[in-house]
Amino acid sequence: MGEEPVVKVERVSKKFCRSLKRSLWYGVKDLMGELMGRDGARRIQLRPAEFLAVDDVSFELRQGECLGLIGPNGAGKSTVLKMLNGLIRPDAGRIVIRGRVGALIELGTGFSPILTGRENIYINGAILGFSKKDIDARFDEIVAFAEVEEFIDAPVQSYSSGMRVRLGMAIAINVKANLLLVDEVLAVGDVAFRMKCFHHFLEMKAAGSTIVVVSHNMIDVNRVCDRVIVMEHGRKNHNGDVSTGIAAYESLLSKHAGTFEERAVNGAAWIDRIELQDSRRNPSSEFETGDDLVAEVTISAVRSVPVARLIVHIMTPSLGVLGSFSSPHKGFTFDISPPGIVVRFAIRNMPLLVGSYSLTLSLYGADIEDFLHAVRNAAVFRIIGPPVDTFGYGLCHSIRFEHDWGLARDKGSSLTTASVGK
Amino acid sequence: MSFWTILGPKRIIQENTALFELKAWAETSKIMRHRMLPSFRPDSPIMIYGPGSLLREPSRLFRDMRRDLAASRELAWRLFMRNISAKYRQTMLGYAWAFLPPVFTTLVFVFLRNAGFFNVPETKVPYVVFVLAGMVLWEVFADALNSPIRMVAQSTSMLTKVNFPREALILAGIGEVLFSFLIRLGLLAIVIAWFGIHVPWTAVLFPVAALALVVLGVALGALLTPFAILYHDMGQGLPFLVTLWMFLTPVLYPPPREWPGSLAMVLNPVSPVLDTTRAWLFTGSPEYLIGFLGMSFVAIVGLLFGWGLYRIALPILIERMSA
Numbered sequence: 001m002g003e004e005p006v007v008k009v010e011r012v013s014k015k016f017c018r019s020l021k022r023s024l025w026y027g028v029k030d031l032m033g034e035l036m037g038r039d040g041a042r043r044i045q046l047r048p049a050e051f052l053a054v055d056d057v058s059f060e061l062r063q064g065e066c067l068g069l070i071g072p073n074g075a076g077k078s079t080v081l082k083m084l085n086g087l088i089r090p091d092a093g094r095i096v097i098r099g100r101v102g103a104l105i106e107l108g109t110g111f112s113p114i115l116t117g118r119e120n121i122y123i124n125g126a127i128l129g130f131s132k133k134d135i136d137a138r139f140d141e142i143v144a145f146a147e148v149e150e151f152i153d154a155p156v157q158s159y160s161s162g163m164r165v166r167l168g169m170a171i172a173i174n175v176k177a178n179l180l181l182v183d184e185v186l187a188v189g190d191v192a193f194r195m196k197c198f199h200h201f202l203e204m205k206a207a208g209s210t211i212v213v214v215s216h217n218m219i220d221v222n223r224v225c226d227r228v229i230v231m232e233h234g235r236k237n238h239n240g241d242v243s244t245g246i247a248a249y250e251s252l253l254s255k256h257a258g259t260f261e262e263r264a265v266n267g268a269a270w271i272d273r274i275e276l277q278d279s280r281r282n283p284s285s286e287f288e289t290g291d292d293l294v295a296e297v298t299i300s301a302v303r304s305v306p307v308a309r310l311i312v313h314i315m316t317p318s319l320g321v322l323g324s325f326s327s328p329h330k331g332f333t334f335d336i337s338p339p340g341i342v343v344r345f346a347i348r349n350m351p352l353l354v355g356s357y358s359l360t361l362s363l364y365g366a367d368i369e370d371f372l373h374a375v376r377n378a379a380v381f382r383i384i385g386p387p388v389d390t391f392g393y394g395l396c397h398s399i400r401f402e403h404d405w406g407l408a409r410d411k412g413s414s415l416t417t418a419s420v421g422k
Numbered sequence: 423m424s425f426w427t428i429l430g431p432k433r434i435i436q437e438n439t440a441l442f443e444l445k446a447w448a449e450t451s452k453i454m455r456h457r458m459l460p461s462f463r464p465d466s467p468i469m470i471y472g473p474g475s476l477l478r479e480p481s482r483l484f485r486d487m488r489r490d491l492a493a494s495r496e497l498a499w500r501l502f503m504r505n506i507s508a509k510y511r512q513t514m515l516g517y518a519w520a521f522l523p524p525v526f527t528t529l530v531f532v533f534l535r536n537a538g539f540f541n542v543p544e545t546k547v548p549y550v551v552f553v554l555a556g557m558v559l560w561e562v563f564a565d566a567l568n569s570p571i572r573m574v575a576q577s578t579s580m581l582t583k584v585n586f587p588r589e590a591l592i593l594a595g596i597g598e599v600l601f602s603f604l605i606r607l608g609l610l611a612i613v614i615a616w617f618g619i620h621v622p623w624t625a626v627l628f629p630v631a632a633l634a635l636v637v638l639g640v641a642l643g644a645l646l647t648p649f650a651i652l653y654h655d656m657g658q659g660l661p662f663l664v665t666l667w668m669f670l671t672p673v674l675y676p677p678p679r680e681w682p683g684s685l686a687m688v689l690n691p692v693s694p695v696l697d698t699t700r701a702w703l704f705t706g707s708p709e710y711l712i713g714f715l716g717m718s719f720v721a722i723v724g725l726l727f728g729w730g731l732y733r734i735a736l737p738i739l740i741e742r743m744s745a
Contacts, residue, residue, distance in 0.1 A: 027738055031734070109583055
């Protein structure tokens, strides 16, 4: 089975309906179609108020692979997961899965608040497909893992939300499957809990499971996934390498955050456009750590502005502003006169690591209150290499720090030196 | 701009605390490591999901139905236990709630009859016992009719998140119906003994024949489930219709012989089943045995159809639930 893909998704589409009334009526119609023995090969047709939640998505996964499905809210990730789980069926295309599917979509499904922790372990376990024997054999481990020993015979409604999540996870962690589907389970609970989860997934992967993870936490995705698919409006627009996928996702976020501008009333000048170039002056939006980035900012004016200032903020969608610099800092002053000018600045030896970044520009006159124009996310660029390391053996996160290491002194001998000195 | 600056540092602090807590976790994780459950089978079946109707491959549909029915027993038992415990644990009267409603309904009708508000021909056994038996049987049918709809409606979050064998919901529902029935049956036995009524040997058929009512109810309930889940009209109208239906069934009165009352025996599928079952308890000579056998057969066929429809409809319902 090593040769055959565990999951094969072939040109799958799924339509959803925006209007409740219509949605219910389409439900009745779909059911009728089903009973009439509807043919699956028919082309997909959108009825009024319908849209494609998943639009012509294909991918394959082999044993031991871990795929991250990322994208903005409403991109269709959870719908893909639901179809893989067999909860809903595709409207077009085909999904073939070899082996047992396990899903961690929600923790503690089926918990009844007034029943005890003990009873709920068996109920949730049965829902996840465990027999009484399976649970009996692991009962003590589950209780110890969830750290609820004293409360195991108390009703679950008396548990804190953290205890409930831990109990749910302690049961779910026993799910062994050829294909494991994970939806945002990583996002609940504290960081220690997330670490537990991702460690568990790595173990399962090592044991031969194929995993599909939907998450909004890019660091988690980077840790567990070998590949990512970035989805937007139901379409797959990136399939492959994790770092570049995450960068693509973050650019999407920047795009969704949108350029936002603020302009002075009757402003004398404004920022028209910005163009990013590489060190050879070719237009580019993709760079590597350590590259030079050159930007040309076109400023238009209707009246002249003496001693103008341009302020540049470097931002990421997840962390916010990483740093700012301003033209007067390097002693560069410029006057703007109609119809305008083009200003150039360069960021040398860029210390940014793989990810997506954006530039926010503000234009001012000489004085503090001489605000003219600000454009948030005026330009988006990506750092596409070299790869980062999320396991603590290399560079990670956003900024490359120049640093070096050395052995300061031997701990024992330093004490001796000190005592000798006395 | 301020939005970003607020978000930034918080996340960095989170990642740092992780390092401390990861250490504590490393201890516990050793216990859980490298455990493979016996249910892990690399040779599990191949699943294919596509848009074509499931009815186009009936052999696959039947195979899946059989497989899931077998796979659902354990879960059905758990869900049954959960629902029973959850239903009665937070009550003072406990299991008494299984028989209090039919008992009070019976008493009300006995009072109304004795007060002369309506006229019912003499019954072979005391009227109160006759009505109680009728009520117990009617309740079994009404419970069974409601159970598939109720089970699906109360399990939406489970259905939209976990792919468990869907038959478990139906089985657990049937379990609850039978559980209440057994409690009421115990009460009925006590009442019969109290009145010193001699029952014929056919009384042993009573609980078995009552199963026909369960099958009939569940079949009808399963057939109605897709529409009841999509449109809540059914939820609004069904309790009312069921009460109305009860009055058109010989629960409170023996089977009417004269037109138009006799229509209740001809047009109402529950009538021959209910009356035959009750006749086996009291007289031993049912008048509508043919009707009973016919309806039992229809009920079993209906249950198979209802089950198939339920399976076919669920993915469509789940789509509309989660939308």
